[in-house]
Amino acid sequence: MQPGLSEPDPQDMGCAGRKDGHVQSVVRALRLLESLNRRNVSSVAQLHKETSLPKPTIVRMLKTLVAEGYISSDHRQSGYSVTARVNSLSCGYHDDPMVVEMAKPWAIALTRKFGWPTGVGLLDQNAVVIRFSTIPDSTISPFHSSLNLRMGLISRALGLAYFAFCSNSEQKLLLKQLDEADKTLLGERESGWLDRRVNIARKNGFAHRDPGVEPRNSDTVAVPIMVRNRVAATIGLTYFRVGVSQTDLKAFATSLKKTAAEIGARIEDLA
Template sequence: MDQLHQATLLPKPTIMRLLGTLKTAGLVTKGERGIGYRVTSDVQALSAGFHGGPLVAEAGRPWASDLTRRLRWPAAIAVPDGGRIAISVSTAASSTVSPFHATIGVRHSLVTRALGRAYLAWCPEEELRILLRLLAASSDPEDNPPKLERVVREMIAEVRGQGYALRDPKVEPRSSDTVAVPILLGGSVAGTIGLTYFRSAVSQAALVEELVPALKQASREITAAIERLQRNMPEAP
C-alpha cells in the first residue's frame, strides 16, 4: 500500500478501493499471510502476453508452501529480472528455522547465488549470451568477476554435472546455504526454486537424498501447474 501510494500519489483510501475492484475481477489477490497484494496470471488477458513472475508464482506457491511444511526450511521461487534473479515467492514467514526474514522482491546475482546459478545453468544458449552481456555491464563484483565468461561456463558445467545449484561459498552469509533447481517449461527456464538452510544442520547426504529430490519433484509439479494455467487462460485480444 505504501509503495503504491508513493508511486501514484493517490490517497490510500482510493488505492484500497481500486485494489478491491481488481481483487473482485481476479487480477490481484492478497499476498503471503494476508500482507500486501500481488497480481495473478489473469493479467495476461489485459495485454498480448504478459507472463513470467505472476504465472510462475501462482503455479508454484502451493508447492513452495508444501516444501516448507514437510522440510521446515524456507522455500523461494525466483524469476529473471534484467541481469539478476528476483524472488517472487518466499515462505520465510512460515518457516520457524528460516535464516532470513521476508525476501520477496529481493534481487540476487545470477553468478554467485543458487537461484541465479540454476537459471544460468539451464537457460538456452541464446539467452545465456544476452545475460552475459548484461552481467559484463554490471559494476557489482558478484555479477561481473574477472574472466566473467570463463567463470560462468565453469560454474554451469559444475551445476549441470551435479544436477542442482548451490550458493558460491565465498559470499555471505556463510552460516547458511541455498540449493536450487530450474523450473523448466518447454525449451526455456520459467524460473527457479530453492531451499535455504543452515549449513551446520544439513549434511551432504541429507542435501542430495532429501532436499534435492523434493525440489526436483516440486519443480516438475510447478511446470505441470503452469501448463494447466496456460491452457485455461483466455486469449489476449
C-alpha cells in the same frame, strides 16, 4: 409481489445476511464460468456434474451470460462456449505470472516438509528477483525477509539455476548485462571458473550459492522450473550450513527437482 414477477429461486439469491458475507449467486456464477472455461463446448449435463448446481439454476445463469456476451450457445454441438469477452475479466491483473501463482502451494509444502524457507524467483534483466517466499512459514529461516531481493545470476543459487539452464544464446546476452557484484566476482575468479560452475550445476540438476558470497553461514540449493524447454522461474531452499548433512542436501535437491517438474507440467497442461 408485482404483477409479472415470479418468486425468485433461493438458489439464485445472494446471501448477504450470511456470517461469511459471501454472495452465493456470485460464487456460483464464477464456479460456472471456471467450468465453462475448461472445455471448448460444455453441455448443461456436464456443468451440472462438475459444479453440482441445480440444472434450472445453470440454465438461468447461462442465459444471463449469453445476454452479457461472456458465452455463446452452440446449437450444432448442443452446448455453450466462452467468448473473447472473458479476457476482459483478467485485463486488470498485472501481478505475478502464472508460474509464481502455481508454485506457491508447492513452495509451502516444501517448507512444511523440511522446515527451511523456500523462494521462487523470476528473471528481471540482470538478476533473479524473489517473487514469493515461505519465510513467514519457517521457524528456522536464516533471514527475516527476502521478498523482492535481487539474486545475482552467477553468484546466487536462484540466479545460477536460471543462468546455467537457459540456452547458450541467452547466456551470452546475460553475460553482457551482469550486475556490478557479479562482474566483480567474475573478475576475481580464475579463468574457467564460471564454465565449471555452470557445468557442475547442469550435471547435478541444481545450483548452489557461491561459497565465498555472504552470508557464509547459510546456503541455498535451487533448480529451474522448465516450461516448454525454457526456464520460466527458479525455486530454491535456504538453510544453515551447520547441522545439514549430505543426505539432507540430497533430499532437498531431489524434492526440489520433483517439485519443479510438477509445476512445469501443470502449467503446460493448463496452457
